[in-house]
Amino acid sequence: MNRRAILKGALGGVLGLTLPPLARSAFSQGSPAVVPVSDGFVMLTGAGGNVLVRTASTGHVLVDSGAASFTDAVLADLRGLPGGGRATTVFNTHWHKEQVGGNLAFGRAEATIVAHEKTRVHLATDYYLHDEDRYEKAVPAEARPTVTFFTGEQTLAGKERIEYGHLLEAHTDGDIYVFFRDANVLAAGDAISPLKDPVLDWFGGGWLGGRADSQEKLLKLTNEKTRIVPSYGPVVGRAELQAEFDMTRVLFDRMLDLLKKGMSAQDMLDAGLMKDLKRTFRDPRKFAYDAHKGYWAHHNSLGGEVL
Ligand SMILES: [Zn+2]
Numbered sequence: 001m002n003r004r005a006i007l008k009g010a011l012g013g014v015l016g017l018t019l020p021p022l023a024r025s026a027f028s029q030g031s032p033a034v035v036p037v038s039d040g041f042v043m044l045t046g047a048g049g050n051v052l053v054r055t056a057s058t059g060h061v062l063v064d065s066g067a068a069s070f071t072d073a074v075l076a077d078l079r080g081l082p083g084g085g086r087a088t089t090v091f092n093t094h095w096h097k098e099q100v101g102g103n104l105a106f107g108r109a110e111a112t113i114v115a116h117e118k119t120r121v122h123l124a125t126d127y128y129l130h131d132e133d134r135y136e137k138a139v140p141a142e143a144r145p146t147v148t149f150f151t152g153e154q155t156l157a158g159k160e161r162i163e164y165g166h167l168l169e170a171h172t173d174g175d176i177y178v179f180f181r182d183a184n185v186l187a188a189g190d191a192i193s194p195l196k197d198p199v200l201d202w203f204g205g206g207w208l209g210g211r212a213d214s215q216e217k218l219l220k221l222t223n224e225k226t227r228i229v230p231s232y233g234p235v236v237g238r239a240e241l242q243a244e245f246d247m248t249r250v251l252f253d254r255m256l257d258l259l260k261k262g263m264s265a266q267d268m269l270d271a272g273l274m275k276d277l278k279r280t281f282r283d284p285r286k287f288a289y290d291a292h293k294g295y296w297a298h299h300n301s302l303g304g305e306v307l
Pocket residue numbers: 094096171190
């Protein structure tokens with residue numbers, strides 16, 4: 001170890017001792033990092049999926065509850081936040097395990113769990129996971145959403161305006177956004193994907209057309225000051241959302257054109273589906289395959305020219 005590294009290590013030790021608990025937990029191994037988002041808002045990242053927390057002495061409001069294996073760590077982080085540990089409201093942006101794993105603990109503590117009705121239905125029944133060729137078991141009753149809706153913009157009654165609504169088929173069949181309008185903080189779930197490849201759970205109801213429409217809807221909610229929290233990756237702003245929407249539209253249009261020529265997902269990749277995009281996909285084949293499947297589920301609404 002050279003002198004510089006030793007100095008850095010020593011400084012890290014000093015920082016570790018002097019940082020307040022909230023910042024220190026960001027450096028600990030194996031538990032979610034607490035990342036500031038905006039006044040009164042933090043994001044727990046590394047809990048399976050991101051958990052957005054609106055801190056309040058009257059009870060925290062959470063968007064998503066992380067994967068089940070991180071529940072104890074999430075609860076410990078919450079206890080360290082201003083206002084103490086109690087969560088009174090938990091939103092689920094969709095029904096994937098990385099977003100609902102903490103529901104059981106919060107539901108048992110009598111938090112209100114808010115989600116789209118399709119999310120409740122998924123969690124209340126055994127459902128098939130196509131990629132893993134198995135059924136995921138229904139969750140216990142206490143872990144299921146207690147307040148649900150089908151369509152329209154919703155507002156949660158309270159001192160501040162918390163608006164939420166459906167993002168139709170953006171990633172699954174039960175995606176929602178949650179918009180803290182007064183604070184201008186928007187939880188977008190997995191309808192945006194600033195870090196990972198965009199995921200379209202085609203078997204669970206997501207497709208590229210739904211994703212494009214949903215991102216356009218999110219753009220309408222935001223301005224240049226909005227802080228946008230995704231299910232994975234860092235907090236982003238409107239410019240990043242706009243860039244992702246532009247890419248989604250390009251992919252949607254290209255794929256529709258190529259589909260009309262009768263192409264398979266591999267044909268599309270060979271024909272330049274991903275050419276000159278502003279970002280690189282780690283697994284373009286998976287993306288193309290999943291997106292392609294989604295088009296076939298929607299072929300009735302794509303006009304008469306689709307083979
Ligand atoms: Zn998901």
